[in-house]
Amino acid sequence: MRILVASLVLFLAGCPTTSRTTEINAPTPAGGVPSNLVLRSYDVPNNGAQRMRGVLRELMWFGSDGKDSNKYVGRADVGPDGRLIVLAPESVHEGVKNLVASVTANPVKEPGTVRIDYWVVSGSPGKSEAPGANLQEVGPALTEVEKNDGPMAFALIEKLSVSSLSNERGSMDGRDTHVRQFTNVVDDSITADIDIERFGQKLQTRVRIKPGTLTVLASAGMTTRTEGKDSTDTTRTIYFLVRAATDAR
Secondary structure, three states, X not given: OHXXXXXXXXXXXXXXXXXXXXXXXXXXXXXXXXXXXXXXXXXXHHHOHHHHHHHHHHHHEEEEEEOOEEEEOOEEEEOOOOOEEEEEXXXXXXXXXXXXXXXXXXXXXXXXEEEEEEEEEEEEEOOOOOOOHHXXXXXXXXXXXXXXXXXXXXXXXXXXXXXXXXXXXXXXXXXXXXXXXXXXXXXXXXXXXXXXXXXXXXXXXEEEEOOOOEEEEEEEEEEEEEOOXXXXXXXXXEEEEEEEEEOOO
């Protein structure tokens, strides 16, 4: 795992960077916690430590052992002084140094909060009607849906909004819908990993969204729940729509 993580980041151009080191040499206890961990802190320019933390957390993750157990090759966080703090084997720190050096040599504008609005909408075939007041803001996207699927009568099932930092995760459990997101802002567009679950229906996708643009992520036969049992309503279609925006610093 150490070699893999190092190879993911060592391709970046390197130059010297300021860091502080604390070695942890405690014996490995039962449970497999490694004893070769080194604690270092790094100065990341332009207040970039938080964003770097998000990148490193994704690189260091190697899967899940279960609902509440995840495997990481190291840990990263931001200290009270704004410095990036990394606890990992020495080979991982070599890659972290080069990653920090690349950011220092090629500074980028640090994005603020990324907000994604979610609309869960049902559509019933038939005479087209003007969307209700709670669907006015997604009216243009619904018009495009009708061009593909025919005249529809639309109704809002649920709307959710989740805000998170770039390169960080956000989640929300709504009334019936559960959403998870991981966002990254690059070149004025937003790349988002989105998971949506509702009554046994699951959507997992990665999309690139232009801020302010409405996107229809998916559609499917609508599932409803009655007395704890899920059933498919063949007379209606469910649509998942999103719109993203950034609060750039």
